[in-house]
Amino acid sequence: MDMNAPHSAPAPQANALRLRDAATPIVIVGHVDHGKSTLIGRLLHDTGSLQDGKLAQIVESSRKRGLAVEWSFLLDSLQIERDQGVTVDSTRIPFRMDGREFVIVDAPGHRQFLRNMITGAADAEAAVLVVDALEGAQEQTRRHAMLLRLIGISHVIVLMNKVDLLGYDQEKVAAAEASVRALLGQLEIPVDAVVPASAREGDNIAERSPNMPWYRGPTLTEALADVPAPSSRSNLAFRMPVQDVYRFDDVRFVAGRVERGQIKVGDTVVIGAHRTMARVAEIGAWHAPVQAAAIAGQSTALRLEPDVIPDRGDLLHTPDAPPLRAARIRTRLFWLRQEPLRVGESFTLRLATAEHQVTVASIDAVVDMDDLTERPAQEVPPEGIAEITLAASEAILFDPFSPGSSDGRGVLVDRLQRIVGGAPLIGPAELAPGERSIHPTASRIEASDRARARGHEAGVFWMTGLPGSGKSTIARAAETILFSRGIDAVVLDGDTLRAGLCADLGFSAEARAENMRRAAHVSKILSDSGQVVIAALVSPSAAERAEVGRIVGEGFAEIHVATDLATCEARDPKGLYAQARVGKIRDFTGIDAPYDAPTAPALSISTADVSVEVAAAQLADFIEQKVRVRDAG
Numbered sequence: 001m002d003m004n005a006p007h008s009a010p011a012p013q014a015n016a017l018r019l020r021d022a023a024t025p026i027v028i029v030g031h032v033d034h035g036k037s038t039l040i041g042r043l044l045h046d047t048g049s050l051q052d053g054k055l056a057q058i059v060e061s062s063r064k065r066g067l068a069v070e071w072s073f074l075l076d077s078l079q080i081e082r083d084q085g086v087t088v089d090s091t092r093i094p095f096r097m098d099g100r101e102f103v104i105v106d107a108p109g110h111r112q113f114l115r116n117m118i119t120g121a122a123d124a125e126a127a128v129l130v131v132d133a134l135e136g137a138q139e140q141t142r143r144h145a146m147l148l149r150l151i152g153i154s155h156v157i158v159l160m161n162k163v164d165l166l167g168y169d170q171e172k173v174a175a176a177e178a179s180v181r182a183l184l185g186q187l188e189i190p191v192d193a194v195v196p197a198s199a200r201e202g203d204n205i206a207e208r209s210p211n212m213p214w215y216r217g218p219t220l221t222e223a224l225a226d227v228p229a230p231s232s233r234s235n236l237a238f239r240m241p242v243q244d245v246y247r248f249d250d251v252r253f254v255a256g257r258v259e260r261g262q263i264k265v266g267d268t269v270v271i272g273a274h275r276t277m278a279r280v281a282e283i284g285a286w287h288a289p290v291q292a293a294a295i296a297g298q299s300t301a302l303r304l305e306p307d308v309i310p311d312r313g314d315l316l317h318t319p320d321a322p323p324l325r326a327a328r329i330r331t332r333l334f335w336l337r338q339e340p341l342r343v344g345e346s347f348t349l350r351l352a353t354a355e356h357q358v359t360v361a362s363i364d365a366v367v368d369m370d371d372l373t374e375r376p377a378q379e380v381p382p383e384g385i386a387e388i389t390l391a392a393s394e395a396i397l398f399d400p401f402s403p404g405s406s407d408g409r410g411v412l413v414d415r416l417q418r419i420v421g422g423a424p425l426i427g428p429a430e431l432a433p434g435e436r437s438i439h440p441t442a443s444r445i446e447a448s449d450r451a452r453a454r455g456h457e458a459g460v461f462w463m464t465g466l467p468g469s470g471k472s473t474i475a476r477a478a479e480t481i482l483f484s485r486g487i488d489a490v491v492l493d494g495d496t497l498r499a500g501l502c503a504d505l506g507f508s509a510e511a512r513a514e515n516m517r518r519a520a521h522v523s524k525i526l527s528d529s530g531q532v533v534i535a536a537l538v539s540p541s542a543a544e545r546a547e548v549g550r551i552v553g554e555g556f557a558e559i560h561v562a563t564d565l566a567t568c569e570a571r572d573p574k575g576l577y578a579q580a581r582v583g584k585i586r587d588f589t590g591i592d593a594p595y596d597a598p599t600a601p602a603l604s605i606s607t608a609d610v611s612v613e614v615a616a617a618q619l620a621d622f623i624e625q626k627v628r629v630r631d632a633g
């Protein structure tokens, strides 16, 4: 049954609603070459979990012939199977131990690891941190350990690997263990067990090693067996995100996975978004034994009375312990995009089966990956970690992020459906004194669709130059030329803005910065709506112009109207230079206020050397070449 098909007609298979025990996801991490792959191969073999009989045979026959088994080859074979699409799930390797199911979340590279961890592919309950006993903790050991802490993995088992190379020497192993414990202690990561082992030789993996009689602690599999199973979440308050609603013979079933708690026939549930109440009349009971209850980790289907119809994404909960409800949410962000994140950007927040439109209302702190301290910042750097506030246009139901569970594990998705960040939700965002609760909305229209409709892309062409350099004159002339070529540009002129929007501002450095900030935001709004913007402001400070570039983002181009001071002063179209020279006007740019010329403008026009017509044509040509949508054919 396609669980993603909306309200699909029934084609029930007997196992569609088969209730199964939840597997315990574990993630295996560690510095490259410290033995991760070998460990996975060994663990699968020693627990008899190699489903592919051939692989097991190869292992056995090479052992019988006295050949060393390269355990990591096992993993490579699995990888090849996955590449060929043989294995359905590309990141999860199941294995069983004493009747209990585990899933190894295979995360080859660092990036992949991070992505898997935070997208919820790895609801990892526990992590095995593999450390080469010879080399001790390395840079990646440290980074992975920090991520485990930030992600909130609650059970960490350290596998001190390759102790055969230390001759199983108790003292040497103890020294290596002490250094790893010191590192994890520094990072305040509690450790369930430190297991001295050799994945290659099989010491202390599934079998107690005869080579280390001095070791009294658990083997790796014993340590894993101590990790609480996900079903222990069945004692928490009931939550079931609605995956879909199915109809069978006019009977409707609400399908989903019980994330926490349990539900029995006869219980009352609340359908989160609308706060409607209903009674559970039946639990997943066709082509399968009738269930009286469903518990955390099970996929199930409920028949409700009255027959209410929740939407995909609604959260079912019990009335006594409701989830939090907030439209502003403090979020820990694992940012995956290659460009920085800035305030005002909008995304889809995916939370279990729900999707909400959210905007980044503030960036509250960025985590320094070297020492885990938090500091204020304007933006989140590529692949950075931060605390941000997300604002939605409606209240979102959620339980705060809790390690090892699916609670509050949000993911940010951009307009192209790319996952750009993991966003564990921490709690409702308190408004700081004086702060207003704002919930910006984002357009649903794609920039590419606007460009197609208008015949050109958007852009912000920011002209800077001394008073009288010719900014306004050229901007207006270029506007006319562009219009005749089918490009509708809008001119934001300093003098014009100052007559209205910025009428309250003077010419101090602060007032100019504010003037530019406003003009930048207006430019941004206009260009987001597909407009070509020509801004003509003195904008004397290079730092403030850089800030404008940040506000506008993509499509910003700095244009220097590089007319020299003498020429501007000679022109003095408004007589302001003359007044500034005699002190009637103070802080006049070029006379008694500074002007930082751009060092690398996208275009430079010196009107001292060319006519208005030529200068305007230069500008219009430049803009047209930047924004014109080229025919694909």
Ligand SMILES: Nc1ncnc2c1ncn2[C@@H]1O[C@H](COP(=O)(O)OS(=O)(=O)O)[C@@H](OP(=O)(O)O)[C@H]1O
Binding pocket: 466, 467, 468, 469, 471, 472, 493, 494, 495, 498, 507, 511, 512, 513, 515, 516, 536, 537, 538, 539, 540, 574, 576, 585, 586, 587, 588, 589, 593
């Ligand atoms: N003290 C002082 N310094 C600079 N300019 C002055 C000043 N006082 C008035 N004017 C007139 O205001 C226009 C500059 O406004 P802007 O908004 O472009 O300036 S800024 O970017 O905020 O620096 C500028 O217009 P343009 O000549 O079109 O540049 C001036 O005519």
Ligand SMILES: Nc1ncnc2c1ncn2[C@@H]1O[C@H](COP(=O)(O)OP(=O)(O)O)[C@@H](O)[C@H]1O
Binding pocket: 465, 466, 467, 468, 469, 470, 471, 472, 473, 474, 536, 561, 571, 573, 607, 608, 610, 611, 612, 613, 615
């Ligand atoms: N090549 C040229 N380009 C632009 N302006 C010129 C040129 N030659 C002379 N001027 C004159 O210089 C003055 C420029 O003033 P303005 O456009 O208001 O400058 P700004 O907006 O930079 O203060 C106008 O009076 C304009 O007629």
